[in-house]
Amino acid sequence: MISFLLDQQLVHIENADSNLTVLEWLREHRQLTGTKEGCASGDCGACTVTLAEVVENELQYRSINSCITLLSALNGKQLITVEHLQDNAILHPVQQAMVDEHGAQCGFCTPGFVMSMFTLYQQRTDNAETELSRGQIDNALSGNLCRCTGYRPIIDAAKKACNKPKTDKFSKVSDATVAKLCSIASTKPGIENLHMPRTSQELASILQTHPKARIVAGSTDLALEITQALRPIETLVSLGELAELKTIAETDTPLTIGAAATFSDIEPFLLKHFPDTKEWLHRFASVPIRNQATMGGNIANASPIGDSAPLLIALGAQLILTNGSNQRSVPVEDYFVDYKQTQLAAGEWLARIDIPSPDRACFLRAYKVSKRMEDDISAVCAVFNLKLEEGDIAELKAGFGGVAAIPKSIPELSQFVGRPWSIATINEIEALLHDYFAPISDVRASANYRNDIVANLWRRFSIETTQPEIPVRVVEHA
């Protein structure tokens, strides 16, 4: 059974197609047609809805793309759609601002924008000490495409409604909502062919009984097999209830990130220890995707263009793989065997990611190049990590995405350890990097461009480390 609140109504789903998306359930099973399908691939945001979850006794609101979210993601949460915002006949402040600022033209993307803005509104209620910046608005609405307005009136509406949000009908009843969510019966979660283990032991036994079962965490990539490739997945195992895989431990050495922790959960942790990952985080994907997607999923699915692996390679991270009884540790760069093939054995899963504690003496820069700044996939992702000691290279690691069938490191860089950090060395490394890889040409970039970018990003890195007064980025991710 999957149990959740639809606005304030308790819903129990006992039988449903395990491949059903939240969007299909809303539109086809509940006739709630306010939420729209624009792409069914998490790229346009027309289907955005809000999920509220109890975290430390408070409601945490997050926007998600309902088109690539499976029902399991709803368990124990409150699902809020555009139909639920009005307080009797009175529009919610975000709706009213969208009307007042002429934020809707054709109106098809509007419910999605309204929900992303509603989430921002909730996140800032009682928590809006600083003026809402353009950057914060862009970030909150980064997963919503509008083809009519050019966004200006939508930005104005967000400013107007979300700068100093007042109590609304949701915050008024938040205590009651928390209570309702906490009381949602803890009967066995899941439905037929969609398992929701709560412990690693349960997960291990499900994988033993169902060797073909597919593990699903955020579903932001896996769901495309269902909605785009039309390949149904017979048995799914959701990590949604597996608390131990969501743990982020920042006090230990090394730092550890549970494989099922979402990027939004990881974000404050990463920014604290590695502040230079800010642009990388924001360009990784849109907010609704970051709210669902997990770093473990981004690694485990072994995409050559996932942005996590280059960062983790440059940080010298280890992957902890387990089958419930035996655990092993693999350096990130060794995990990938070939295109979409990994070291993961049958019955094994990625449990967590261990990152060596940050060294303040390191220069870390994480670069991503893509056609569009927001919500695009890398042509190239390149992460460099350099430690200097008395003017010499003490450590130099780099990770790359988009350059080969798998994420890559450059082992030869270790040969430069001990060399002086000089123009000659920098140029020598640049020469090594240029044409080091044999990338493919595809819809995102040509092979030549990818090669040029790898070398030019190294050039950018050298300027940022040696001549920081020279601006080298066109967009400040403040």
Next chain:
Amino acid sequence: MRKLIEKSEATLASGQVGKSNKHESAVRHVTGQARYVDDIPEPANLMHAAVGLSPVAKGEIITIELEAVKRATGVKDVLVATDVPGHIDIAPVFDGDPVLAHKRVLFHNQPYFAVLASSTQGARHAAKLGYIEVLQESPDLDVSTAHEKSNFVRPTHTMRQGNFENSITTSDIVVEGDVSIGGQEHMYLEGQVAMAVPEEEDRMLVYTSSQHPSEVQKLVAEVLNVPLHKVTVDMRRMGGGFGGKETQAAQWACIAALLASRNRVPVKLRVPRMQDMQTTGKRHPFQNSFRIGVDSSGVINATKATINGLCGHSADLSEAIVDRAMFHCDNAYYLANADITGYRCRTDTVSHTAFRGFGGPQGMVLAEAMMDAIARELGEDPLTIRKRNLYQHSTRNTTQYGMKVEHNVLPDLIEKLEASSEYWKRREQISHFNQSNPILKKGLALTPVKFGISFTAKHLNQAGALVHIYTDGSIQVNHGGTEMGQGLHTKIQQIAAHEFGLGTEMIEVTSTRTDKVPNTSPTAASSGTNINGKAVQNACITLKNRLSQFWAQTINVSPDNVIFKNGCLVANESSIEFAEVVQQAYMNRVSLSTTGFYKTPKIHYDRNTGNGRPFFYFANGASVSEVTIDTLTGEYSVDRVDILHDVGTSLNPAIDIGQIEGGFIQGMGWMTTEELLWDDNGKLLSNNPATYKIPAIGDTPNVFNVALYPQANPEDSIYHSKAVGEPPLMLALSVWCALKDAVSSTADYRIDPDLDPPATPEKVLRAVQAMSKSQKANT
């Protein structure tokens, strides 16, 4: 007939017109209550359709095997071209667009069968099980092949003024260049969709997301082999159109209607996003070149332009689209002795179609390429060259198609924008910035827009309306235009309210239906408000005359003295509430319903001579864009945009500004990140929003100043307003020119960069690299 006094100043003193009313559906939009076709409560027994797509691009069909499709769960019916009882060809003007592939496959992913099943998912899964065998031929995909084979979808057309050959030889300088211009995916957020509901006997009701309900009605009737009066098409709103639902919506409505008719069940066909992108036409890619003669100050005295539209497999609307590219390859500049030739190249892809600007933008890109080329050749600021070449008031004012440019506001408009945007001051700042920054470079450009308003197919410049007054004084207005977000119904509501002196709450604009207003033109060519607004106004005038006459008689005054204002009819000292007079008129058997009609005056064009006045007037504007490029990656940002745009008297400033901003950003996407790519087999690679990138919220410039040029349209358009749908898209050419300016700065502005739009980061980097190579070559 009583003559209405029309206001001619830029703002209307009173009444509903000229106010920034909210979109009539604004509350419904933000609450999710606005219904699109897929949101209409589903009729009982509704079944769902999907289409099967050809895995190859071109060749004769040998066999089609659909047994596996028929056996799939929940499948009720399959349909191939030969099952169609009426016309198989659903082409809009010229033949060539079969509803399903017939005898030959014409492009990769062409639908060759449709399947009907009990669920959407069931139909889509079953549609994957079809098998087609094709005697494969390799597809032709480029301009040069079309020319080699003389393979054109329509005959070549030429426009000539003066004598190019003589003038080019006497020119001081000859400048040549070419530009390859990418197409553009419409990416309306609501994909293609239709629902057909069979009614009694052979009658059919069709809900469609279409800019052209009358054409859907005609084509549905033709495929079903029934007269047009058996088919009714209903269209309340689209989730975006942009031209992509002018002809491209009909196919889905026809397939739904065919399956509905054969099976006597309601049928819905909603096309998934990737299939939508694979199967529907886009903005035409073009390859254009120029050879111009200029004097020593950069003023053009001879122009030869070659315009090549890549049309796809059929004509669709390409005749008129390439014409419009030719009509606009001057943009705002006098081409003097001009020789313009337009080719409609056949390529084996989807048939490209209307998209906001309709070929005009691709013509204007060439004009702006000419200006930049002259400027770099002479070492002048491109704005100086642009201003020198603008159409003048009394001389140098005839276009390459022989139309005089009257009421030319651009010289003044540009001067005002130059001042308000501080162009020259910023030019200096930018040159300082570029000298002190080795990696980042800034660029600046001002480009104008002059866009001809009217359908170039003369017969389309007509519109109809139907206005009902009910006995409580509330009014229902219906017209031939369709609402796709542009605010047409809001403006129509304002026009009717203005005419009757009522508040807009008294006016309900209902869905566009072929049984209310027949034989309508598509909502296209920016004409929606211009022609339908006039038709509605004419209907309102008829009803006002009836009410005035009736009431004047009862109070014994002349009907000429009756005016409609503030919810009342007023004459001398007397006044009566609108609802009251309506009730009295009803009791006295005065008809309270009428139609209205309008046809655009003054327009004509002789295609044989390439001369005429195809446009009622021109809409104008100009923009200044400032960009920053990263010379290491080619990435860039658009930092500031200033726009001054001419909408005549604005009917609704908020809506007009919305059209300007939205059009600009859409045009910016076309000029920057929106890149369509096909492989050598004719397969579209950029086939979803993960690989085809339209502007996102962060792409909107931080500084975005938009103002309306305060001058009424001197022509007798509706309240002297100007059309605003398409023209602002071309304002974004300044982004492209600013990127070129930034690239050019790396070679001290001496070289005109080769930067074909869309100027993706990769292309910008290539252009920067080419600059340093040519510099090295020169030293």
